[in-house]
Amino acid sequence: MRIIESADNTLFKSFYRLKSPHQSKKERLVIVEGIRHVADLIDNQIEPDYLVFSNDERGKHAMNILEGETRISLSAVTNDKVCWLAPHLFERLSEMKTHQGVIAIVRPPSLTLAELLDALEGSTARLLLLEDVQDPGNVGTLIRTADALGFNGVLLSASTATIYNPKTVAASMGSIFHIPIVELRSDVCLIADDLKRLGYVMVASDIEGDNLASGRPQAPKLVLMMGNEGKGLSEEALAVADLSVRIPMRGKAESLNVASAGAILMWEIVRGESKLGV
Template sequence: MSEVITSLQNAHIKLAASLKQKKYRDMHQVFIAEGTRLVEEVLKSDWEIKFAIYLDSVKNERILHLVDELKTRNCALYRVNQSIYDKVCETKGSQGILLVVKKHQYNLSDILKRAENPVVVIMDSVQDPGNVGTIIRTADAAGCSGVILTKGSADIFNGKTVRSAMGALFHVPIIEDVETEDLLQFVKKNSIRTYAAALDKTAKTYFSCDFAKPTAMIFGNEGNGVSDTLLIGASEKVFIPMQGDAESLNVATSAAIIIYESLRQRISRNC
């Protein structure tokens, strides 16, 4: 059964509304997954749902099916009117359903459990939530073993990041706030070769590198690129050749190109 909430002062509504801010997501260790696609992806995963909120005016069959499925899982369901729903949702024209989900914490060792020959995506202080979410989505689509974000990167539980990742957040191990030295020790200990994307005279073209062995690909901050510490610690520096007038590519675009080259090589080796 679902409970009807009619007050903005309700504790569940106040909690959900507060999760637009990182400090409250961190305090309560929960975040919002909003919209039918994300709700479906959460239900496919083992992530813990704390409660669901949905519009009392919803008539969409897809959403009503999700409500029924949540009921079968004994999930706490709260039905609200439009004004209350607008208080907690982040998007205009929202589809009318959202979940408050408990954060799932991973360790660096979880990446190694996914594959004997890991391929890892590293974001070094990538700050735009849309870029972070898009790169996570690409990493998942390409079958990467995990994603690592160094300190200074965007919060993966930011609403824009969650939406940009399009559910990939719930399917690939992601480790946040990793110190640079801990990262370098991890890849060295596990014999993972690191390739740092860089506009550098000593860099190699990305398609001349061997990504078929244990590999980590490093993509840097939108304005400053990969940090000097990681550039020095990387096994190779790589670049994407460009023949037009553009000075650089968006970091999410660069990541997609190189990540899919690693997938192409792995598929070719296994044929």
């Protein structure tokens, strides 16, 4: 167990640097905050690099709850990885307005597109592809929705907000550890060509697309593409789509937030497949 009281402490500095998405991605580590989310990690046998507690009553309360829920003596099992931060240092590290006294420093699962596609070979598959979605809150919410609706993976373009952004981690509510996520390095169009060769149908969300009310996208292997909050999908991405769909809107709103639109489209895809028995 380590007790850290100074902002000059080397370990505290390494934790604090992770608040930067660039540094977090470089070190392949994220900050997971809150009792529920840390307990979820432990329950799923995801071992944190460090467990960080606030050295006050909130931190002690968090420790007691975690040990009760997980039935694990955290002090005994991870003693060398447990840190107690002075309350003013924990406040600096926390992203929450009212923190719960515990943070995990953890390494998210990492895999390549080839590894994901190999794992899905010979089975039905639904993937979500995000192109240039800038807001980390939207990205985290879409990852969470894909996880909840049973999608098999999420593909993030190079210009999409990274999973290493603390706001993406928070919005995903733990789903970045539940669903395979691939941060792409290649152009979306090149990726689309590879996916099509493997039998995937590329479905684009587009305000000029076919009315979703006239039929749901259905295929044994399907990729739903969602684009930038303001501009939507690029012309290049639309060009490689096998079909484009739009959500019918009867009110006066001209468009939906990308996370809301993605949730509707993913649900319609899943609902259509369940009716077909896919």
